[in-house]
Amino acid sequence: MFSFRVVILILGCLRLTEAATNVLNHGDKLNSNSSDYLVSRNGAVALGFCKQEYGQTWDGKQFGYYLAMWYTEDKSNRSIWLANRDDPIADDSGVLIVDTTGLKITRTGENPIRLFSLQSTSITINSSDTKLVLQDTGNLVLQGTNKVLWQSFDYPTNTFLPGMKLGVSHGARLSLTSWLTRSIPASGSFTLEWDPIGNRLVVQLRERVLWTTGEGFRNIPPLDPLSMNYNFTHVSNPNEQYLYYTLAISQFTPEERRKNARLVLFYDGSLLGSKFVLFDSKTCAGDRTDNGCDRWEGTKCRNKGDKFEIRSVRYPHTDSLNNTLLGNISLSINDCKDLCWKDCNCLGVNAMMDLGCQFLSGPYQEGGLEATSYQVIIRNGSRSKTWIWILMSIAMALTIVVLFSTVFYLRRRQRSREEEMFLLDLMTSDNTSDIRELQTGNKGHNLDIYTAQMIMSATNGFSPENLLGKGGFGPVFKGTFRDGIEVAIKRLSRGSTQGLVEFKNELILIAKLQHTNLVRLLGFCVQGDEKMLVYEYLPNKSLDSFIFDESKRKLLDWDKRFSIIEGIAQGLLYLHKYSRLRIIHRDLKLSNILLDENMNPKISDFGMARIYKTNEAGTNTNRIVGTYGYMSPEYAMDGIFSEKSDVYSFGVMVLEVVSGRKNRSRFEFDRPLNLVGYAWELWKHGAALELMDTSLSGSSPKQYQVLRCITLGLLCVEDNPSDRPTMSDVISVLNGEMQLPLPKHPAFSTESRIVEENVMDKEMENYSVNGLTMSTMDAR
Known part of the structure; x- marks a missing residue:
């Protein structure tokens, strides 16, 4: 069995009294500067404003207030859901209110945090009938005329609760996201997602798969017989593909069941229950594929079996360090490890820093009085120098043969390759204002970059049955990705009268446009001869x-x-x-x-x-x-x-x-x-x-x-x-x-x-x- 010390952010929340209610009616307010809170009907769950007790928030502030939910039996007030994890309130001026506009948190000196807007729904309701109800399941539900308008289960943070969904539901992706650090609840580096194709739960570091439960949850370690029994259920229909779980327990009291029910995605990617560990991220250091781990694939300089290990390091020269991202408070140690793995010049990262990256990029020595803990990339053995020289000679010979045999081909492809390199430069340049709109993150629009293989699979190899029509740009195909999302794909044909200019124009412009009456661009593909735009699929076609x-x-x-x-x-x-x-x-x-x-x-x-x-x-x-x-x-x-x-x-x-x-x-x-x-x-x-x-x-x-x-x-x-x-x-x-x-x-x-x-x-x-x-x- 793994050993793991659970450290979860403790929030300073007001203690409960007997006057609490589970309903916030239209016009009512929940204030952060008083003893206001909601408590579910049977007293299991509480909702109120809490103050961060230690650490720094993502924007450098020393503290922040959060609208938090917690189990009342948990004396430490460990949160199970946060409404404003990425936007802490600077002082105790926060007010949760249900009004004619919907559900929002107001605060002094800043824009409101809007959780739900009545203008965003086509449902006709009487706004005065809306009310917010805290359920015993830990679900916060905004109701209007016997309709569910919004619920917290559709916006999970880092905690998986019984009855909550993970997967795809009516076009929305539901997944857990870890905290940035052990004390900062802002969205972090790891996600827990449901893969309906592989019938498995997946822990990812950004885009890299670290660990999976395996099909049928075969990689879950054996639990204590006296522990909870988790009944996981997979639901699949045309509108939804998701996983949820219930508890099968008879020997525990309801309070014990609630206390031990949650699954938490920890800040370092570990998946924890209250008394056990489903996945310890330290066991998947990049060098193994057993017990559900995925080996860290990377650049050509990373060998099979390379991994991260914590070592005490001292460096003889200051130029052994790369401090380019030292002050970046949006990057945790896990982001830094991911960046280091992809950079052949990086040997390790400072393991003592919660935020920002200090890279070890030059000579270092282990041990000593002035040593600092680093996550160092340990190579799996050394290759023989003889084999290196042999491989280099073979590579040089092959290079010469390939060079002379492909000159004619390269000349024919010169123009198309120049166009492709221009687009690739557009996607990778740090100095281009256009690409900042295409990058993911808080300021971008989260455009996906698809591979040609993904689109081939989604369109069944551009099957004629998937053809929606043809135009000057080229053919348009309907596609369905593995998660069930339907899309429409514009494919630039070689003989198109609309070429690279129109492709770049549409990509750059629409990436910067966000409006309910404009078609939504989901992503694009530039790979070899293929240039494609991926849009939301609109079943009613054109006016x-x-x-x-x-x-x-x-x-x-x-x-x-x-x-x-x-x-x-x-x-x-x-x-x-x-x-x-x-x-x-x-x-x-x-x-x-x-x-x-x-x-x-x-x-x-x-x-x-x-x-x-x-x-x-x-x-x-x-x-x-x-x-x-x-x-x-x-x-x-x-x-x-x-x-x-x-x-x-x-x-x-x-x-x-x-x-x-x-x-x-x-x-x-x-x-x-x-x-x-x-x-x-x-x-x-x-x-x-x-x-x-x-x-x-x-x-x-x-x-x-x-x-x-x-x-x-x-x-x-x-x-x-x-x-x-x-x-x-x-x-x-x-x-x-x-x-x-x-x-x-x-x-x-x-x-x-x-x-x-x-x-x-x-x-x-x-x-x-x-x-x-x-x-x-x-x-x-």
Whole structure:
């Protein structure tokens, strides 16, 4: 049996009295500067504000306050859940409150910590009916009209409790994350995750697997017969794949069961129960594969059997040390070991430092009066110098043969390799501002970098059955990863008319954009000839597949269409005004508006998008891209684009959504007209409502809203860009907060072919695919 001394952060929490309740009703508050707390119905679990007793917080503060949960029988107040582990409150001003906005923690001098926002859910509830309930299981549940709106079990920290899930549930990944150090509860280096494919629990150090329970939990050491019996259950269905456990005990009291029920992922990666050790991280030092350990694979300089060991070290020269990351308080000793393992110049790390990295990178000696404890990489034996010389000679000979035999091949591949190296440099450069947006961490957006093998497996080898469509960028495939997550994958084809420029453009731009009405990029792949973008999978495909389909558009009543128009406007306002970059999309159309499972719109396809400065009135381009019928006149004729170009495209889309007809449809009035011209003529004659889609007649649409949208659409497509409203004005008009001016004669209102002549007689192809829409214009 392993021996292990359990050290868990002790929080200074107020002692309980008999006046506690398990419910926080709407409008009630839980204060950190008083004796307020919640206690579950049977008195097993308590919730309240606690003060960190020792150590430093991740940002260097000497203490912090946390909203914590603990078992009342545990006199040391060891936490089983923390609401704000990565954001400690500086003083005792914290207040937990349930109000009309949801569930949040307010504090003096800083923004609230929002645990749940009512605006984030599509469920219609009466906010005054919401209440927070602390259950005996250790689950904190926000309820509203007999519905669970939020629960702490969906946001586990470092403690696994009976009934809690680990795995994937309705698209959310549920896993444990260790603390940064033994005294700092911020998210640390280790995770405990459920692998449904291997039917096992996995402990990982960042991306590296350290230990697994093995299939059927065969690597769990034998427990004392008098200990708890853990019944683990695996659940798998189309929406969820997760593991949970219950306790099978009869000889223990309820208090003893609760006390010994938890499993804790310790700060060093060890997995502990209250009286036993499931996994001791010290036993998996990198050199073994028995008892569930995974050998530490690394760079070419790491040999099979190399491992970390604590040694007393003294160094003869100051340049034996590398202090580059010495002051980085977001790195624990475990992060430092991971970085050292990947660096061939690193011999070890300072084992006495809780935070920051001091690397041993030069000559050292063991022992002595001034020695310091280091985690040193111990090599598994030494190789014979003779064999080294033999291997070097063979390698040199092979290098010469390969060099001469591949010169011709390298010349042919030179251009594609330059493109690939440019992208790889983009992903690894420390001096490039773009890559900081692609890196994981608190400031990034956690884009995953996928291997070609992972995507091949997810798409069944790019099977034709997984093909969703084709476009100028290349084919788009549906993929399903091993954890059950469904994605849509854009694959750049070799003969694509949209090449590396569009790929980089879409990758860099969308990585910096975060909005509910923009399609979400999950990651990308750059490997050899393969360049792919991985997006969230949206099952309802694009808006044009509904609006322009005789049967499917009946599914969109007026309220839903109005909501879609509002959503597109909100996404466009974010691009123009509120995102960190000011973006002009340049290819807005219904086929680029995707619909999620709740028919909420998401703007997609940023391959043609451009960044512009806020003080620019308009920008010229010699390369006109986009789709005829949606391009503004100044862009189509003169190559001048601005945010008003997107406003023009938005106006065309509004008229199409209201009418159910394409802009390029032919209408007869007193002359051939397109949709914009037809809407203008009806509006001039006071008959604008005749433009409304006939399929809406049975849904009793709000006629004032329909008329407002038609007028707004005509204002957006006016010939002079300065006459068109901004997207801020559009939002105000849709909300009824702004009076509409009278529209003027719109641009491109007839069936004239002048635009196609101006763009060099190009032929346009549109492809509407699940989750992704591509447009390309090819010369005939």
